[in-house]
């Protein structure tokens with residue numbers, strides 16, 4: 001038997017002052033989207049903003065539903081909108097932010113498993129790592145280069161064809 005060990009990496013920034021303008025802009029857009037989240041059941045407001053390789057920005061926020069599982073996360077609203085309107089254009093980066101009045105979100109919120117899988121799909125399609133920026137209710141920002149750092153040993157479509 002052999003045990004394989006995988007390492008994941010992320011970078012933590014304090015505030016946006018040392019980030020490139022492109023990152024700052026995406027975080028601003030994500031906070032803007034977060035303000036319009038429809039989250040009356042969880043009171044957990046999430047905003048996402050992504051930049052495509054053609055420089056177009058798509059925003060999304062969580063959309064909840066009285067039939068709970070019918071709701072959808074902010075990340076997937078943004079990613080599916082982008083793919084619907086600009087199919088095949090790679091996603092360069094995505095910022096995801098969250099806030100709630102119910103408690104203090106001191107650390108950034110990381111995407112749920114379903115959203116990681118969806119990001120993996122589009123990253124695999126384009127072959128280019130997606131840059132992921134995460135922020136909660138503090139100046140702490142986590143930067144993750146590529147979905148493999150969020151979803152090691154991911155399932156991808158290639159396995160369906162073998």
Ligand code: THU
Nearest residue numbers: 042044046062073074110111112
């Ligand atoms: N949510 C997101 O929008 N993105 C995530 O990555 C985690 C969770 C939403 C789904 C639901 O509306 C609320 O946050 C609570 O789970």
